[in-house]
Amino acid sequence: MFEPVRMVKVSVxxxxxxxxxxxxxxxxxxxxxxxxxxxxxxxFRIGEPLEKASKLSKLLVSVRSILAYAGxxxxxxxxxxxxxxxxxxxxxxxxxxxEEVINSRIxxxxxxxxxxxxxxxxxxxxxxxxxxxxxxxxxTGYRNLEVFVGFVRANPFEKIVEITKDFEIFTAEFExxxxxxxxxxxxxxxxxxxxxQEFAFKEIPVPILDVGYDERLSQLDSEESELKEELxxxxxxxxxxxxxxxxxxxxxxxxxxxxxxxxxxPLRVATSKYAFVVVGYIPEDMxxxxxxxxxxxxxxxxxxxxxxxxxxxxxxxxxxxxxxxxFELLTKSYAIPRYNEIDPTLIMSVFFPLFFGFMLGDIGYxxxxxxxxxxxxxxFKTEGWQSLLNVLKYSAITTIIFGFVYAxxxxxxxxxxxxxxxxxxxxxxxxxxxxxxxxxxxxxxxxAPMLLVLTIGIxxxxxxxxxxxxxxxxxxEHGWKHAIEEKLNWFFALISIAFIITGFIINNTAGLPxxxxxxxxxxxxxxxxxxxxxxxxxxxxxxxxxxxxxxSNTISYARLLAxxxxxxxxxxxxxxxxxEMLWPSGxxxxxxxxxxxxxxxxxxxxxxxxxxxxxxLRLHYVEFFVKFFEGGGRIYTPFxxxxxxxxxx
Amino acid sequence: MAVEGxVAVGAGLAxxxxxxxxxxxxxxxxxxxxxxxAEDPGFFGRGxxxxxxxxxxxxxxxxxxxxxxxM
Numbered sequence: 001m002f003e004p005v006r007m008v009k010v011s012v013x014x015x016x017x018x019x020x021x022x023x024x025x026x027x028x029x030x031x032x033x034x035x036x037x038x039x040x041x042x043x044f045r046i047g048e049p050l051e052k053a054s055k056l057s058k059l060l061v062s063v064r065s066i067l068a069y070a071g072x073x074x075x076x077x078x079x080x081x082x083x084x085x086x087x088x089x090x091x092x093x094x095x096x097x098x099e100e101v102i103n104s105r106i107x108x109x110x111x112x113x114x115x116x117x118x119x120x121x122x123x124x125x126x127x128x129x130x131x132x133x134x135x136x137x138x139x140t141g142y143r144n145l146e147v148f149v150g151f152v153r154a155n156p157f158e159k160i161v162e163i164t165k166d167f168e169i170f171t172a173e174f175e176x177x178x179x180x181x182x183x184x185x186x187x188x189x190x191x192x193x194x195x196x197q198e199f200a201f202k203e204i205p206v207p208i209l210d211v212g213y214d215e216r217l218s219q220l221d222s223e224e225s226e227l228k229e230e231l232x233x234x235x236x237x238x239x240x241x242x243x244x245x246x247x248x249x250x251x252x253x254x255x256x257x258x259x260x261x262x263x264x265x266p267l268r269v270a271t272s273k274y275a276f277v278v279v280g281y282i283p284e285d286m287x288x289x290x291x292x293x294x295x296x297x298x299x300x301x302x303x304x305x306x307x308x309x310x311x312x313x314x315x316x317x318x319x320x321x322x323x324x325x326x327f328e329l330l331t332k333s334y335a336i337p338r339y340n341e342i343d344p345t346l347i348m349s350v351f352f353p354l355f356f357g358f359m360l361g362d363i364g365y366x367x368x369x370x371x372x373x374x375x376x377x378x379x380f381k382t383e384g385w386q387s388l389l390n391v392l393k394y395s396a397i398t399t400i401i402f403g404f405v406y407a408x409x410x411x412x413x414x415x416x417x418x419x420x421x422x423x424x425x426x427x428x429x430x431x432x433x434x435x436x437x438x439x440x441x442x443x444x445x446x447x448a449p450m451l452l453v454l455t456i457g458i459x460x461x462x463x464x465x466x467x468x469x470x471x472x473x474x475x476x477e478h479g480w481k482h483a484i485e486e487k488l489n490w491f492f493a494l495i496s497i498a499f500i501i502t503g504f505i506i507n508n509t510a511g512l513p514x515x516x517x518x519x520x521x522x523x524x525x526x527x528x529x530x531x532x533x534x535x536x537x538x539x540x541x542x543x544x545x546x547x548x549x550x551x552s553n554t555i556s557y558a559r560l561l562a563x564x565x566x567x568x569x570x571x572x573x574x575x576x577x578x579x580e581m582l583w584p585s586g587x588x589x590x591x592x593x594x595x596x597x598x599x600x601x602x603x604x605x606x607x608x609x610x611x612x613x614x615x616x617l618r619l620h621y622v623e624f625f626v627k628f629f630e631g632g633g634r635i636y637t638p639f640x641x642x643x644x645x646x647x648x649x
Numbered sequence: 650m651a652v653e654g655x656v657a658v659g660a661g662l663a664x665x666x667x668x669x670x671x672x673x674x675x676x677x678x679x680x681x682x683x684x685x686x687a688e689d690p691g692f693f694g695r696g697x698x699x700x701x702x703x704x705x706x707x708x709x710x711x712x713x714x715x716x717x718x719x720m
Contacts, residue, residue, distance in 0.1 A: 334694035449719040452712070556705050558712055614697070621698045 002342045005283045005636070007033075007314035012278040012294060014302030019276050020050055023265040025297045026278070027258065028648070029290055030640025033315045034280040037270040047266025047276065056263060059095050060256040066102050067249050069238060078645050082251040085649050094252065101241055105234050112231050119224050125204050126213055126220075128179045131172040136209040136216075139181060146189035148182040148196055150203040156180070159195045164188045179204075251645040258641065265639070279307070280639070281314040314339045317636035324349035326390035334621055335631020340476050342469045344620075344629055351462065351624075352391065352616050357398025358458075359563040359612035361444070362571070364410035366399030368605055395613070407440030410601060411571025415440060423579070444561070444568055451561045453505060459557025460498045462624060463550075467491040470628030485538025490627070493531040493547055497554050499524035553623045563615050567608055574600030660714035667710025674703030 010032070014022055026032055037046055087094075129136065129149065139147055155178065157169055167184040184192045193201075209216055242249065269278045282290055291304040316336055318328050320343070327349040337343045360366070373392040380389065407413055412420035415438035422432035444451060467487055474483040503520035507513065515521075535543050574597060582593035682696035 333691070334698075449715065452715055552705050552709070555712055556708050558708050559704075562708065562711050614701075617697065618701045618704070621694060622701060626698075 002346060003319075004337060004339055004341075004343055004633070005317040005319045006285075007281040007317075007339070007636075008284050008287050009307040009309070009312055009314065010280060010282055010287065010290075010304050011307050012280075012302060012304045014276060014298060016271060016274055016276055018298050018302050019047070019266060019269075019271070020263075021298060022276075022278075022294065022302050023050075023262045025294055025302075026265070027262050027640045029286075029293060030642070031282050031286045031290055031638050032278070032280040032640075033282070033636050034265075034268050034278060034639050036268045037277075037279070043272045044270040044277070045272075047269055047271040049267055050263035053260060053263040056256055056260045059091065060253070060260055062095060062099055063249060063252045063256060066098055066242070067253055069102070069106070069242065076246075076250070078247045078250060080247045081645060081647050082248065082255075083647050083649050084255060087251060087255045087646065091252075091255075094248070098245070098249070102238060105238050109231060109234050109238075112227050112234075116224065116227055116231075119220050119227075122207055123217065123220055125207060126217055128174045128177075128204060129206065130213040130217075131174045131179055132170055132181055133172070134170060134181060136207065136213065139206045140208060142183075144186055145183050146186050146192075147206075148180070148184070148193065148201070148203070149206050150180065150196075150201050151177045152180050152196060152199040152201050154178065154199055156182075156195055156199045159198070160184075160192055163191045163195070167192070247645060254643065254645045258643075258646075261639075281636070282638075283317065315636040316633035318343055318345060320345050320349070323394075326387035326394075327352065329384060329387040330391070330617065330620070332635075334625055335629065336633040336635055337629070337631060338633040341473055341630065341633070342628065344469070344625065347465065348620055348624075349394075352620060353394040353398040355560060355616035355619060356395035356612045357400075357402040358560050359615060360395075360399045360567060360608050361402030361406045361564055362408045362410065362567070362608075363400050363403030363414070364408075365567075365605055365608050366396050366401075366403050369399060369609060370396035392609070392613075395616075405441045406444055407438075408444075408568065408571075411568060411575050413440070413443075444564055445572075448561065448565065452558055455557045455560040456501055456554060457498075458560065459554050459623070460494060462557070462619070463494055463553065463627060464491065466624050466627035467494060473628050473630075482538075485534055487628075489531045489534035489538060490550065492527045492534070493550055494554070496524040496527035496531060497547075497551055499527070501554070556623055557619065559615050559619070563611050567604060567611075570604045570607070571601065574604070656717050660717045663710040663714040663717070664707065665710075667707045671703045671706045674706070675700055678703070 012022065012026070012032070037044070040046060128151070129139070132149075139149055151174075152171075155169075155171055160167055160169065160182070164184065166188070167182060169180060169182050171178055171180045173179075182192060182196070207216075211219075265278075266276070269276050271277075287304075287306070294302050294304050316339055318331070318337070320328060324346045327345045330348060330352070331337070331343065331345045357366075370393060373389045373396060377386060377389040377393075380386070403409065407415045409420060412423070414420055415435040417436055419432060419435050421429055421435060425432055427433075427436075442451065467490055470487040471483045471491070474487050499520045503518050503524065504514060506518050506520055507516055512518075531547075532544065535541075535546075577600070578593040578597040582589040582596065679700045682692070682700045685692045686696050
């Protein structure tokens with residue numbers, strides 16, 4: 001439960017003729033994490049992919065290119081599941097049919113899109129030319145004249161005059177720019193062009209036209225609208241065809257990628273002239289059935305053996321009970337546990353929602369977040385979103401529970417003299433009277449100092465757990481000596497900090513001088529000394545300064561209270577503004593009050609999801625994980641997959 | 650009254666100034682962390698860890714203000 005799944009290293013050995021068959025079997029069993037064979041030597045070499053691989057990858061490319069047009073939604077559920085034999089039988093014809101229907105249309109679409117681009121280019125050139133009011137046939141086709149047509153920053157007349165007088169210039173304003181046409185003798189063309197460049201000349205390509213500008217523009221318009229109509233029709237046709245055949249397409253894609261993966265297995269294994277060897281890891285409890293199945297499928301020709309060699313570096317398959325599964329996402333985004341490390345997911349799945357609830361703690365907010373996450377989980381179906389929303393659901397539930405502990409509902413108190421009922425229904429109301437004598441388990445605003453001490457206590461407990469796990473991890477990897485010098489000493493340091501803080505509080509509440517010796521301080525001394533000696537021996541005197549880091553880690557848990565107080569503060573402020581300040585001032589006040597109330601609590605709920613979530617995550621990442629969790633594992637990815645759109649016969 | 654008022658001001662300054670300090674500290678780290686995350690989304694966990702390290706300063710400020718106000 002706290003450890004990743006136990007693995008054994010296996011090698012699967014058999015004659016080369018059975019490799020294809022073995023590939024099928026391995027894929028179906030979906031349990032072997034294959035270690036790719038890398039070194040080539042005299043007898044063993046990396047295998048060649050099966051013959052069908054190149055054909056399969058070609059087909060796969062065409063299916064995927066068609067699918068790229070279809071735009072499959074996440075979480076698409078197939079209506080029909082195709083069997084493999086059916087797909088195999090019709091593979092070639094199906095793919096060809098799809099290609100014919102789709103590719104002819106796609107190539108026509110490309111043609112149209114090209115033509116549309118040309119039309120818009122031409123139009124961009126024509127409109128400024130039209131502003132010049134020179135007919136198009138006069139702009140081109142001279143033997144001794146060069147015509148420059150384009151945009152310039154300013155009128156270049158004065159400058160051109162300095163070179164030659166044999167020229168003609170026309171200009172017109174067009175959208176903050178100047179369009180110009182300069183007619184000049186070919187002899188002076190280069191010089192004039194240089195001058196034009198000084199005026200940031202941008203050439204307009206002049207189309208060859210036998211009609212006027214307006215006529216041409218309307219021709220372009222009508223051609224464009226025709227093409228656009230055809231384009232939407234073609235796209236609709238493709239879309240309809242793809243929707244009708246979506247399940248088939250997806251099934252083909254899945255089937256082909258599976259077959260391709262299988263036929264490329266030889267690239268990952270060692271083969272000699274007559275035999276092959278696949279090396280990998282498999283969960284311990286799968287091994288027996290795995291071995292039996294392989295031998296049955298091959299008539300005893302292919303055998304699986306356990307390997308006990310020095311290179312035992314298995315991948316990590318996290319194993320957690322169902323309710324903790326969503327939290328694996330949070331663990332993984334920090335690091336993937338190594339095979340021999342404790343997987344902290346389960347502990348996190350308890351403490352993360354607790355911290356969240358402790359911080360937010362409001363029945364109303366909890367309900368809103370719960371409903372929101374339930375609704376969103378019907379919309380976002382991907383695995384990542386589902387995990388995240390499940391985490392949010394747990395957190396919402398703890399928020400409601402802590403809401404009852406604090407007796408808060410959207411910042412109002414639900415019991416006591418000033419309860420929400422007394423405020424809205426009057427002090428004489430039956431419900432208000434009934435709840436008037438109750439008190440919340442704790443009121444965050446009044447009991448803040450007490451809660452501050454409690455949060456520090458929670459921190460000490462939480463980090464103490466971290467050190468216990470740390471000791472276990474180090475013992476497993478490096479032995480007891482290291483564990484005592486690296487982890488146990490810090491556990492002692494934590495205990496000494498806990499007692500020093502206790503002593504501080506005792507003196508403070510009794511009104512004594514802060515550092516007067518008391519029982520708690522006395523208990524802290526031996527732990528402090530033990531820590532100091534072990535640290536100097538194990539890690540060196542430099543590390544003594546880290547005591548302060550641990551102290552700040554401990555105090556860091558005060559955020560459990562701080563974030564909550566901020567949230568209550570906001571809520572109370574918005575309620576006060578709405579019901580005490582705006583509500584009594586008449587209809588307009590009521591209207592503004594409702595807006596303030598809605599916006600205020602909306603913002604506060606958004607903050608209430610974000611901040612407690614991040615702070616709770618931070619307490620785990622920074623204060624908790626750092627003390628034991630190193631990570632650096634490889635994730636277990638078995639050869640095989642679960643079929644979604646296809647089924648085996 | 651005057652002393653109590655000054656205590657309240659002091660408590661406010663403790664949290665507020667610590668907040669500004671933490672913000673200044675976090676701005677550089679946060680920008681770098683987001684940059685690293687754009688390169689490799691797997692950096693999220695570590696990036697968050699780095700970014701929030703200066704935040705503890707605010708908690709110190711908060712604790713100081715608590716000691717001022719309540720003890």
